Amino acid sequence: MARERAGDGSALRPVRGWQALWRGVFGTEHAGARWDVEVDYLDWDEKVHLYRDGVQERVQRGTSSFTLDDGARLEVAWSLLGLRRVHLVRPDGTAAQLVPAPGTAERWRADLDRDRPTLSRRLAAASWAVLTLALLVQVPQLLELGARVTGWYDFTAPVTLPASLNTPLSVAALLAGLERALRLRYHWLLD
Incomplete structure (x- = not known):
């Protein structure tokens, strides 16, 4: 598991314009809070930023697993060209993929698939x-x-x-x- 450190309390910024080429943001609602994961694909350290209700709470590097208050986990795994996995794993073991944020390239691809x-x-x-x-x-x-x-x-x-x-x-x-x-x-x- 990746080493975790406290976040800096910064606010999650929306993905705008050209940022879609290097930023990925994925989110979900869980246990009364909004959880978002942000990655920068050009970051050699592969930092994964976790936001709770829009405020940076924790940071890990590389393949990451953030344990939430109720025992659920937000799991993030990198691939050569992006992410291979970004899921919420509930305490009962069921998993759900996080939803790409508006403005991201992943959202564009998901919208193309839908439309x-x-x-x-x-x-x-x-x-x-x-x-x-x-x-x-x-x-x-x-x-x-x-x-x-x-x-x-x-x-x-x-x-x-x-x-x-x-x-x-x-x-x-x-x-x-x-x-x-x-x-x-x-x-x-x-x-």
Whole structure:
């Protein structure tokens, strides 16, 4: 579990404009209070700020679990491109995902899923396909590069793409991973 320290009592600011690119805020109502979790995706320390009724109460780093007064926990787990989990786990063991705050990129993605479900499903399928293709093509190429550089083993990739195709595939894989992160979808192999 992450080491916890007291918050500074600052107020939770709404996410505005370009902040959606690097700030995530998720919240829920529980036990008569409003609980919000704020993260800065560009923070190398991976600080997770917990707010109670809009006032910063506690801070942890990395994968975090904040225990609330009634024994419930707010759990936050990071992935490479965002969060893989941000849930309220009640004392009875049931869990519910926190809701992304207005103005966040995660909220935009959730609203797209609600308002345009067909487009959302197509985007999700395309993300999965791109990540799978990148995994199948680029991992063997990396293994081949490792073999050439270190000389520790002998390996030749079955498919080697030229840079003119490899670079766009890498960019597409990054965007696909970002799309999955915005939906809080995580798979150990793809992400």
